[in-house]
Amino acid sequence: MQEDHGHRWLRWPSDPTRARLGFGADYNPEQWPRHVWDEDMRAMRAAGANIVSLAIFSWARIQPSEDVWDFTWLDEVMDLLHGNGIAVDLATATASPPPWLTTLHPQILPVDHDGRTVWHGARQHWRPTSPVFREHALRLTRALAERYAGHPALAAWHVNNELGCHNVYDYSDDAAAAFRVWLRERYRTLEALNEAWATTFWSQGYSDWGQIIPPRIVTSHPNPTQQLDFKRFSSDALKEHLRAERDVLREVTPGIPVTTNFMVMGETKGMNYADWAAEIDFVANDHYVLPGPQSREELSFSANLTGNLAGGRPWYLMEHSTSAVNWQPVNVAKASGELARDSLTHVAHGADAVCFFQWRQSAAGAEKYHSAMVPHAGEDSAVFRAVVDLGARLRALDGVAGTSRTPARAAVVFDWESWWTAELDSHPTDRLRYRQEALDWYTALLNLGIRADVVPTSAPLERYDLLVAPILHVMPGALAERLRGYVAGGGHLVTTYFSGIVDEHDRVWLGGYPGALRDLLGIRIEEFAPLLDGQSVELDNGTTGTLWTDRIDLTDPATEVLAWYKTGEQTGRAAITRRQAGAGSAAYVSTRLGAAGLTTVLADLAAHAGVTGELPEPLRGHVELAVRGDYWFLINRTGTPLDTTAVTGERVGTAHQPLEPHGVQIVYRGAG
Ligand code: GLA
Numbered sequence: 304m305q306e307d308h309g310h311r312w313l314r315w316p317s318d319p320t321r322a323r324l325g326f327g328a329d330y331n332p333e334q335w336p337r338h339v340w341d342e343d344m345r346a347m348r349a350a351g352a353n354i355v356s357l358a359i360f361s362w363a364r365i366q367p368s369e370d371v372w373d374f375t376w377l378d379e380v381m382d383l384l385h386g387n388g389i390a391v392d393l394a395t396a397t398a399s400p401p402p403w404l405t406t407l408h409p410q411i412l413p414v415d416h417d418g419r420t421v422w423h424g425a426r427q428h429w430r431p432t433s434p435v436f437r438e439h440a441l442r443l444t445r446a447l448a449e450r451y452a453g454h455p456a457l458a459a460w461h462v463n464n465e466l467g468c469h470n471v472y473d474y475s476d477d478a479a480a481a482f483r484v485w486l487r488e489r490y491r492t493l494e495a496l497n498e499a500w501a502t503t504f505w506s507q508g509y510s511d512w513g514q515i516i517p518p519r520i521v522t523s524h525p526n527p528t529q530q531l532d533f534k535r536f537s538s539d540a541l542k543e544h545l546r547a548e549r550d551v552l553r554e555v556t557p558g559i560p561v562t563t564n565f566m567v568m569g570e571t572k573g574m575n576y577a578d579w580a581a582e583i584d585f586v587a588n589d590h591y592v593l594p595g596p597q598s599r600e601e602l603s604f605s606a607n608l609t610g611n612l613a614g615g616r617p618w619y620l621m622e623h624s625t626s627a628v629n630w631q632p633v634n635v636a637k638a639s640g641e642l643a644r645d646s647l648t649h650v651a652h653g654a655d656a657v658c659f660f661q662w663r664q665s666a667a668g669a670e671k672y673h674s675a676m677v678p679h680a681g682e683d684s685a686v687f688r689a690v691v692d693l694g695a696r697l698r699a700l701d702g703v704a705g706t707s708r709t710p711a712r713a714a715v716v717f718d719w720e721s722w723w724t725a726e727l728d729s730h731p732t733d734r735l736r737y738r739q740e741a742l743d744w745y746t747a748l749l750n751l752g753i754r755a756d757v758v759p760t761s762a763p764l765e766r767y768d769l770l771v772a773p774i775l776h777v778m779p780g781a782l783a784e785r786l787r788g789y790v791a792g793g794g795h796l797v798t799t800y801f802s803g804i805v806d807e808h809d810r811v812w813l814g815g816y817p818g819a820l821r822d823l824l825g826i827r828i829e830e831f832a833p834l835l836d837g838q839s840v841e842l843d844n845g846t847t848g849t850l851w852t853d854r855i856d857l858t859d860p861a862t863e864v865l866a867w868y869k870t871g872e873q874t875g876r877a878a879i880t881r882r883q884a885g886a887g888s889a890a891y892v893s894t895r896l897g898a899a900g901l902t903t904v905l906a907d908l909a910a911h912a913g914v915t916g917e918l919p920e921p922l923r924g925h926v927e928l929a930v931r932g933d934y935w936f937l938i939n940r941t942g943t944p945l946d947t948t949a950v951t952g953e954r955v956g957t958a959h960q961p962l963e964p965h966g967v968q969i970v971y972r973g974a975g
Pocket of ligand 1: 464465589591622628629660670673
């Protein structure tokens with residue numbers, strides 16, 4: 304089914320021939336009296352909004368009971384939007400089942416790890432594997448598709464909403480039954496499953512498929528491979544739901560592209576988006592800035608990864624915030640200028656639409672303190688003025704629409720399976736954070752002014768001169784082979800502690816660590832040596848390690864030591880190594896250095912790979928560079944104005960010098 308659906312961008316109903324950047328929000332008119340809708344249309348036009356996501360949480364309104372349907376209000380909203388030149392990304396409305404449905408069929412409700420039912424009263428209280436839920440969700444999907452198939456406002460379909468945001472792990476009997484089916488497909492025989500799960504350990508051998516259950520509450524550490532397979536299964540179960548709704552939509556409205564909003568951000572890790580991306584016509588993402596010293600590096604990292612999940616092609620920023628959110632412990636408002644900078648950073652990394660949650664800030668309900676395009680204060684507000692300014696700025700960037708990301712020479716590898724597995728329990732340390740390590744490397748690259756892509760392992764890794772693969776823990780034989788081939792072909796691989804340790808069944812590669820990469824790296828480690836909280840070790844290059852160390856033995860004369868441990872148990876031993884192999888090399892960093900330490904270390908590793916910054920020297924590190932074809936995006940990472948005249952080209956939408964603090968300049972470098 305999916306072969307011919309590589310990438311299809313949404314259609315612009317009012318003028319399908321003109322490329323433009325989308326600008327808009329989630330629109331929830333059902334929360335407001337009718338007269339507000341007219342105000343909304345006027346204000347949307349004032350802001351330059353051209354697309355909204357509609358009906359995301361409208362199930363109870365559309366279908367107030369099993370055989371009662373009410374589309375009249377939605378018909379009116381669709382017509383109103385179209386009349387105002389605003390396209391619609393129409394949701395299938397299946398994200399939050401109405402109380403009548405879960406009361407009638409309580410077996411839809413998820414069951415948590417401890418066996419407790421998760422009730423209605425919030426949202427997304429449905430089992431991904433519930434046949435009853437699936438049937439009702441598809442009925443609604445079909446009803447909407449049939450009703451709006453020919454509607455001129457319909458630009459794209461929005462399946463469900465943030466699949467797995469609250470319900471990725473369900474331990475119900477439905478989940479158990481579906482998990483068994485999934486395992487039978489994967490392993491075929493019980494013998495193969497017992498072998499993969501190493502069930503000789505702790506007398507866990509299964510003699511019948513019916514004995515297998517999700518990793519529910521147990522006395523001690525649950526079987527790690529069972530846990531890993533349950534993570535894979537849970538991601539797949541949601542993917543199946545996505546496919547089921549998508550297939551109905553494609554059947555009824557074959558001309559309308561289908562998407563769903565991913566959550567490539569922070570520690571949201573249950574969905575393997577590298578595996579989902581091919582299922583939809585274009586990739587969409589939701590991103591919210593997380594507090595902390597690397598908040599904007601994290602934004603860039605997420606946008607970059609999203610762009611590469613989309614294969615470098617344009618993607619849709621479905622949601623971010625104009626200012627504060629409501630779900631962090633303390634919800635900080637954005638400072639002046641941050642709204643535009645955040646939005647344009649997503650565009651820099653390939654977003655062709657800039658949308659927010661939500662259009663009008665709710666007056667009531669759980670999200671009433673979440674910012675929106677029109678805040679509680681109304682249109683006479685700094686937020687709305689910033690929204691209007693952004694809309695004008697995006698209109699000047701129509702030329703950017705449709706351009707692909709230009710691949711960098713360096714990349715950071717990001718792997719969901721390693722993320723899941725490296726952070727399982729019963730490990731040398733439970734302090735390891737996979738995504739933070741990857742983010743630290745990415746931050747170091749930004750600090751050095753080196754443009755890098757964040758890519759899944761399925762990406763064409765061979766195209767990169769420098770490949771940073773932090774904590775690449777799960778190393779199936781084929782991946783190890785690819786990495787050997789990469790280095791043999793002249794590539795420069797950099798990897799870290801706890802990489803190359805296990806195969807796809809979480810079984811250790813024997814003979815000394817890092818098992819599958821031992822020979823490539825020219826080192827051997829007999830025992831891990833993690834550090835306690837508060838412990839640190841000094842390296843002779845001036846950096847400081849925490850979290851982890853390794854007792855490294857060099858096994859190949861071609862392995863050089865780039866830094867030695869100066870303090871701690873490993874004093875006098877290698878901390879960072881590099882083995883030259885033909886024109887390529889393989890380097891190993893055995894401790895956690897953090898972004899600052901990695902900046903020191905990477906300067907040498909990148910130079911060795913022949914990779915340097917593309918910006919003029921004085922701007923490197925101060926300015927993030929992202930490239931889409933002929934367009935260079937310059938993002939000021941500092942709090943001071945910067946003179947960027949050394950970067951030649953026409954400024955689009957921003958003619959002025961200098962580049963203001965935390966500002967963004969877009970430079971057109973084509974045409975001479
Ligand atoms: C998610 C959801 C929205 C809203 C926002 C709030 O992105 O999709 O419905 O809850 O979070 O940040």
